[in-house]
Amino acid sequence: MASAPQVAVGTPVAGQDEFRVLLVEDDDGDALLVEEGLRDADLHVGLLRARTLDEALERLDVDCVLLDLGLPDAFGFDALQRLLAAGAPAVVVLTGLAGGDVGLAAVAHGAQDYLVKGEADSETLGRSVRYAVQRRRLEESDRALYRSLVRAEENNRLERALLPTPMVHDPRLEVRVGYRAGRDGLLGGDFYDVVERHDGTVLALVGDVCGHGPDEAALGATLRTAWRTLVLADVAAEDILPLLERVLEAERSRPEVFTTVSMIEVAADRASADLYLAGHPVPLMLGERSRLAPATARGRALGIPVTGGWSPLRLELGDAWKIMMYTDGVLEATVRDSADRIGKEGLRRLVDAAVAHAAHDLVTEVLHGVHELHGGELVDDAALVVVGWGA
Structure with missing residues (x-):
């Protein structure tokens, strides 16, 4: 017409x-x-x-x-x-x-x-x-204002579920956590938690649900809550990831959704830790020159339909140590206008510079450094967790 x-x-x-x-x-x-x-x-x-x-x-x-x-x-x-x-x-x-x-x-x-x-x-x-x-x-x-307020409240609820306050009672144990949302300001599927058990062992994890959006954020919140529940119920560390995978399979919206996880269990004497990797980037062992933890015991991501489980790798920590776990939003951030990514080597340089400066808040300084290198807000969200002793 x-x-x-x-x-x-x-x-x-x-x-x-x-x-x-x-x-x-x-x-x-x-x-x-x-x-x-x-x-x-x-x-x-x-x-x-x-x-x-x-x-x-x-x-x-x-x-x-x-x-x-x-x-x-x-x-x-x-x-x-x-x-x-x-x-x-x-x-x-x-x-x-x-x-x-x-x-x-x-x-x-x-x-x-x-x-x-x-x-x-x-x-x-x-x-x-x-x-x-x-x-x-x-x-x-x-x-529009009402939708914005509702969205902000929903984001706040998700943030409380995804990014909790660490539950650690040992004052000698250093615990730092940090998170930076992606460009749209919405939470994604990154999550973390740190919990100290009654026997003195400390468990920490960082996880990342594949994809972006409210479904992934809600799933990440569910998995984080389930993980803390399992830890507080004194479930053995080697049984946590298999049970977490069952929660993932029951709650995910699509069968192709998977989640990567890095988890450590620090012994009560703080001299050693067991590292569990489920398709997740390897943590950094911090020092004068940071190094990647061994990846010899890496297992598959949660929710991937292939055989194989998750065996722990014993890390001998010594008298003073720091471990940094992170999500891939840190590694995949590009360097300003180039196609180059920060990657593990770029992250290691940022961490070493922060350590050399004796940064009061290592996590905040590293996230700020990633933001500066990228030249603006990150495309993907990023989470960091540092656990340290005697350093």
């Missing part, structure tokens, strides 16, 4: 925007009266005309719709409801019935205003169009 030409009516006023108005009216005489009223109003209008509702439904890219309730293909509030359901902007109903009952009912059905044909002068018509557009814009702003 060919588009009807837009007719400019009214005199442009400096500093005043043009309102695009769609008149849905099958009667030529009534349409002429509306056009003349808009021309005499203190309003600059680009006017389109539709004679039927079906025609109007194809032309809703306007600021306001003037809708006659008696059309050849729709009558009464059915026309209004169909128009609103199609995403119409501000709607002013034109009714031929005097009295406020029909008009008030139209407003109750979602119209911004109503006018009685033959009774509305140009000033009333112009004011109705202007106020209807403003009210509609305010409604949209209120809805």
